[in-house]
Amino acid sequence: MKFNTKVIHGNQSHEKVTGSVNVPVFLTSTFAQKSPGEHSGYEYSRAANPTRQALEDALASIENGARGLAFGSGLAAIDCVLKLLNPGDEIIAVDDLYGGSYRMFTRLFEKYQLKFHFVNLENPENILPLINEKTKLVWLETPTNPLMKLVDIQKVAELIKGKDILLAVDNTFATPYIQTPLDLGADIVMHSATKYLGGHSDVIAGALIAKTPELGEKLHFIQFASGGILGPHDSYLVLRGIKTLALRVQRHSENGQKIAEYLQNHPKVDKVFYPNLASNPQLELAKKQMKTFGGMISFTFKSGKKEDSIQFLEKLKVFTLAESLGGVESLANHPALMTHASIPAEKRAELGITDDLVRLSCGIEDVEDLIADIEQAFN
C-alpha cells in the first residue's frame, strides 16, 4: 500500500458489529468478562482500548513499524523510551533539541544517573568519540528545532550497527510523509502527535512506533505500568487527523518553500533556515533523505535586533503568535523567549538560537495571504 492509501486504510478496518466506517469512541474504562480471565481481548483501558488501538495500528502502518503506541503527550512518549534504560547508561542526543526534551533529559533523568551527551551531528562521525560500552541510546531530531539542521539517519544507524545501542528519532517535524526513519535503520520513531499528525491544534498527544514486535512489547509494558496513555476522544482526533496527513503536508511544503524563498530575497532578512534552499550546506542530504521539505522555517534579521523580531511578531495578523506547530493554521514563535526559554542563555548562544530568531510554522492557507501578512509585518 502506498502512503496516501495507508493514511486512510492502513491497518484499519470497519467496526465489526455495525460496520461503522469510523472507529467508535469507546468511552469505557473496563470490559465485561464472561468468566474470570475470559475476555474479548480488552480488560482495562490503560492496557488497551479499541479506539486507541485503531490509532496505534494506523501509526504502525504509516511509519512502517511493527507496533504503535499512543500517549497523553509527546513528552510522555519520550519518558517511556527513557524508562527502557538503567542507571549508569549513557545517551547521545543531537544538540539542537526540542526544549522540552532537553529539560526532561537534564532535569528529570540525570538525577536517576542517566548520562546525556549533546552533540552536533551534522557530521554523523561526531558520535564516534562519545560511544562506549555504557552507551545505550542515540536520540535524533531531523530537521532539528528550531535551526533546521539535518542528521543523516542512515549514516548514524550504520555507525552504531552491531552495538547494543538503540536509535530513536523524533519525527515530529518531518512526519512519515517526508521520511520514515525505521526504513533508514532506526529502532524507534517518536512523535508529538500534537503537531502534524493531529494537525488541527486541538489535542495534546504523543506516539511511539517500534521497528520490532519485541521492542514494541517492552515499550507497551512501560506504558501500561506507568500509565501515560492517550484517552479515547483524543485518540479519535489524532486518527482523524492522520487521514489528511498526506494532503496537508503537501500543502505545508508548497507554502514553506515559497515563503522560504520570499524571505531569502527580503532585504530585512539575514539567514533563512529551510532544508531546500541553495544556501543550505546540507542541501544534498535534504534531497536524499526527505521527500518534501515541510512547513517549518526559521530566520534572523539583518539588524540582529531582538526588538525587530518582537515587533515583527506583534504585527502579524494571519500568522498567530503562539507556541506549537504543525496545525492547519500558520503560527509564529520566538524560540529564545517562548519554546526554547528552558534552554540556558549560554547554551542557546552556542547553538545559534539568537535573540532575533523567528520560527514560522506555515499552515495550509493561500500562500499569497501568508506572504502579504509577513510583508506588512516587516513594514
Ligand SMILES: *Cc1c(COP(=O)(O)O)cnc(C)c1O
Ligand atoms: C512539541 C514537541 C515535542 C513535545 O510534544 P508534546 O506533545 O508537546 O508533549 C517533542 N518534540 C518536538 C520536536 C516537538 O515539536
